[in-house]
Amino acid sequence: MISLDKIKQAHTSIAPYINRTPLILSNHLSQNRIVKLKLESLQITNSFKLRGATNKLLSLDNEQKQKGVIAVSTGNHGKGVAHAARVLGIKSTIFMSSMVPQYRKEAIEALGAKVEIIGNNSDEADLYAKKLAKEKNITLVHPFDDEEVIAGQGTVGLEMLEDFPDVDTVIIPTSGGGLIGGIALAIKLQKPSVQIIAVSMERGPSMYESLKQGKPTDVEELETLADCLGGSIGLDNKYTFKIAQETIDDFVLVNEDKIAEGIKFNFVEHKLVTEGAAATGVMVVKDNMSTKLGKNIISLICGGNIDAKLFNKIIS
Numbered sequence: 196m197i198s199l200d201k202i203k204q205a206h207t208s209i210a211p212y213i214n215r216t217p218l219i220l221s222n223h224l225s226q227n228r229i230v231k232l233k234l235e236s237l238q239i240t241n242s243f244k245l246r247g248a249t250n251k252l253l254s255l256d257n258e259q260k261q262k263g264v265i266a267v268s269t270g271n272h273g274k275g276v277a278h279a280a281r282v283l284g285i286k287s288t289i290f291m292s293s294m295v296p297q298y299r300k301e302a303i304e305a306l307g308a309k310v311e312i313i314g315n316n317s318d319e320a321d322l323y324a325k326k327l328a329k330e331k332n333i334t335l336v337h338p339f340d341d342e343e344v345i346a347g348q349g350t351v352g353l354e355m356l357e358d359f360p361d362v363d364t365v366i367i368p369t370s371g372g373g374l375i376g377g378i379a380l381a382i383k384l385q386k387p388s389v390q391i392i393a394v395s396m397e398r399g400p401s402m403y404e405s406l407k408q409g410k411p412t413d414v415e416e417l418e419t420l421a422d423c424l425g426g427s428i429g430l431d432n433k434y435t436f437k438i439a440q441e442t443i444d445d446f447v448l449v450n451e452d453k454i455a456e457g458i459k460f461n462f463v464e465h466k467l468v469t470e471g472a473a474a475t476g477v478m479v480v481k482d483n484m485s486t487k488l489g490k491n492i493i494s495l496i497c498g499g500n501i502d503a504k505l506f507n508k509i510i511s
Contacts, residue, residue, distance in 0.1 A: 339373025
């Protein structure tokens, strides 16, 4: 288990390279309760992923830094690695599958990383990257199942508790489990009574199915508005599955219509541009989808990287 000290050390290490993102009151959702939104959509790369990537890259030795790093991404992790690598003077290559939208590829290239399209889904790209990392002895920055990455994402939880000590419920969009794992540890190691609610889409929720089966389980990667939550947690999962088993108090699945509604709701009520994954949490509160909801709630707005055309279509 990753210690609270490790997460606090990560916070100190990455502080010069990230934004401490705001926690704002949602007036619309705060009826008979207090609901706050943690805006990681306002992170430098518009996603929480920068935290874990930066912490991982800072932990490398000089030889590893000189060789450069590789990563597999559906978008946000790639942006995080590319930005952190550029700032720290490290070469980076990001592998993406053909499922990933073109605008995400271009956004990563704009940050100075080399992008290669490999395979038809994230799992195929992941297999290729793992093989390459082994052959060339080059660091593969895992998007979630890595102690440094988990500790980096956990810094979000430290900030949540510092800014809202009375919090009793935290809602976190969940895919591979690095984000929810880090946040849950950061909060529960200080305030065990806080309820951790995971939320994902109905179409291919890998962590949800894995927890249901009691072991890491593959799911088919399907097209979804919450595309950042796609992909498998990995059958060889080392850390995040176990952390999820021990810290998640409830798991809610949201359908595509509700995700679209959440994107529009965030824009109309909060004037926030959010990706599909970030729209899931507010819908849990808005529609009371969990019996674990308390009176002092934080919903994590995990990212704002959405295609402009898709966003306009949903809003209109």
